[in-house]
Amino acid sequence: MNPSPTLLQRGLALWQRLTQALDLAQPAAALAARVYLAQAFFLAGLTKVRDWETTILLFTEEYRVPLLSPQLAAISGTAGELVLPVLLLLGLAGRFAALGLSVVNVVAVISLAEIAPAALQQHITWGVLLAALAIYGLGKWSLDCAWLHPRLDRARARGMALN
Numbered sequence: 707m708n709p710s711p712t713l714l715q716r717g718l719a720l721w722q723r724l725t726q727a728l729d730l731a732q733p734a735a736a737l738a739a740r741v742y743l744a745q746a747f748f749l750a751g752l753t754k755v756r757d758w759e760t761t762i763l764l765f766t767e768e769y770r771v772p773l774l775s776p777q778l779a780a781i782s783g784t785a786g787e788l789v790l791p792v793l794l795l796l797g798l799a800g801r802f803a804a805l806g807l808s809v810v811n812v813v814a815v816i817s818l819a820e821i822a823p824a825a826l827q828q829h830i831t832w833g834v835l836l837a838a839l840a841i842y843g844l845g846k847w848s849l850d851c852a853w854l855h856p857r858l859d860r861a862r863a864r865g866m867a868l869n
Contacts, residue, residue, distance in 0.1 A: 736845030739835045744791035747807055751787030769817040786810045797848020808833060828865040
């Protein structure tokens with residue numbers, strides 16, 4: 707005769723099912739973060755390209771990017787906003803893309819003399835999401851996981867066999 711499960715046992719079983727469901731949601735959550743971030747940064751890059759004269763003017767008059775001329779800062783920032791989001795979205799060199807966009811994000815915040823609290827909060831949100839992707843990876847639904855990591859693992863295994 708089996709005794710009925712205790713309240714603690716039922717609670718632990720429920721918790722285990724919940725954590726398993728959350729684990730299954732990780733790839734979708736990482737993809738959602740990648741889509742959100744890629745769209746935000748890519749659209750910012752497109753805005754800069756559409757009106758390059760205004761972009762140069764903004765980098766000359768309003769944005770104070772340390773160590774770079776306004777022209778170089780505009781080119782670098784725009785290139786980062788156009789290339790890195792595509793890599794992030796695809797999940798190719800994803801941690802590199804997340805770290806690169808983190809630099810773009812931080813430079814955007816420090817280069818503005820004044821930033822509205824809502825805009826600062828948005829940059830903080832982007833920074834936290836980018837940090838999570840850089841630290842935890844881009845998830846199973848990425849080219850890094852599906853294509854790059856298996857090749858690196860095979861290359862590492864061949865290299866170890868040669869030693």
